[in-house]
Amino acid sequence: MAKFTRKNAWEYNGTFDNQDLLWYAKAVGVMQSRTLNDENSWWFFAAMHGEQMGGSKFPNWNVLPGPPNVPTSPLPDPDTMKKYWNQCQHQSWYFAPWHRGYLIALEEQIRQAVISLGGPADWALPYWNYLGSGDQYKIPPAFTQKTLPDGKTPNPLYVTARYGPKSDGNVYVQIPPLSEACQGNTIYTGSNSATSKPGYGGPETRFSHDGATSGNLESNPHNLVHVQVGGNDGIMSDPDSAGLDPIFYLHHCNIDRMWAAWNVKNSNPINPLWLGGPALYGEREFIMPLPDNKAWVYTPEEMTSLAKLDYTYDDLEPTTAPLVEKTLSQRLTKLGAQSVETENLQEQDMDLGDNSELVGANTGQVQIDGSGAKTTVKLESSSWKNVPNSLMKASVSNLPDQVYLQLENVKGTRDANILSVSVNHQLAGHVSLFGLRNASDKDGHNGGTGLTFILNITDIIDNLFINNQLDINSLDVTILPDNVVPSDEKITVGRVSIYREEQKL
Helix, strand or coil, X not given: CCCEEECECCHHHHCCCCHHHHHHXXXXXXXXXXXXXXXXXXXXXXXXXXXXXXXXXXXXXXXXXXXXXXXXXXXXXXXXXXHHCCCCCCCCCCHHHHHHHHHHHHHHHHHHHXXXXXXXXXXXXXXXXXXXXXXXXXXXXXXXXXXXCCCCCECCCCCCCCCCCCCCCCCECCCCCCCCHHHHXXXXXXXXXXXCCCCCCCCCCCCCXXXXXXXXXXXXXXXXXXXXXXXXXXXXXXXXXXXXXXXXXHHHXXXXXXXXXXXXXXXXXXXXXXXXXXHHHCCXXXXXXXXXXXXXXXXXXXXXXXXXXXXXXXXXCCCCCCXXXXXXHHHHHHCCCCCCCCCCCCCCCCCCCXXXXXXXXXXXXXXXXXXXXXXXXXXXXXXXXXXXXXXXXXXXXXXXXXXXXEXXXXXXXXXXXXXXXXXXXXXXXXXXXXXXXXXXXXXXXXXXXXXXXXXXXXXXXHHHHXXXXXXXXXXXXXXXXXXCCCCXXXXXXXXXXXXXXXXXX
């Protein structure tokens, strides 16, 4: 039996009647009382995820409005910073295991503080299940109170720079676009290709403090929650400040719970380079400070089993009706194929890249301003004709193509936005720009190549084909920002491209 059970933060309506939240608040206060250069401090842990100490613009720590009052000194020595700080893994197949270790290390610190205050020795971090029923899409009320239940002590869970999806101080997540659709994936990672679908857990990478393409779990719900909770210039909206917000850890606890639930039916990679982590590439190892100044080095392989880590969750079941992708049988029937009712066929979760072909792209960079942007993707007739041909001949023995839209090299200076993408006036999906600033930095880990997003537009193409509206020459793509794009900021898309993917049983 697991020693530690993580429970829903919305028990007792998400108030301080939930003792897990009350002890969390008190222990966060203990960690916040320590100095920045103390490896056991709240600030040190936030800096391990990411930090910006200098400068005059968000997310630099010296300009963040308190509470919390964020220190920028005294700094640890350079070797300690190099060892621990700016370590989080994003746009990477290491995303889930790195954050699992990060949570466990933070939990060890919080638990020690809880025990020192007279609390339970089996305290565990609660999770915020924003996809649950009722009011769970809202931030738990314990995080919005300025004081603890005594009415006098400042609440360490309260954050000023947490503004919500409309940047008006009302903090919640929007469903949709937030969903559990990623839980229907069957492959953890795609092939190591520039046009590879990232799969559930992310694309194969080396050490990736920032990267190009998020895995499906990271894309939705992870990235969307960050931007919607933080809002414009909110500390959850940027990786270099997100770890300062106490709700960050409850959000990641839910992401970890989703991974654990996914593992009930699906497998993690067996590739030694994933199991051993980036240290096998000769790059940074995953390392966390534990209480009493102990250092804990861990690998993804050691994070694959919660039971071996002495952890469990009180609920590993999906909490909403997941967005079920159409079975292949249903799609074939929709396209007019005969005698497929009895076929037990499922849509395959394949790798874009292995069986894919570029069939069209727009011309030139697209700039997104406050009113959004429109662009036309010119289709290469010799390649694109394979798509309508495959739809026309669709059958069990001639499977129809899948079609994907790709936004390549998206760059900008602010993460707090979500883009709605439509093809021929039909919604293709939403993408969060969490991580955009770092990915656009020429001096960053990824060389400033920006973010890349892949959207499955197969259903849109099927509908256009069935309604005799599928243009053989072009597709129109519209990109709209959910929030205002200030005149002094730019969001650009390097290229909008379309890929077809052959399907094989």
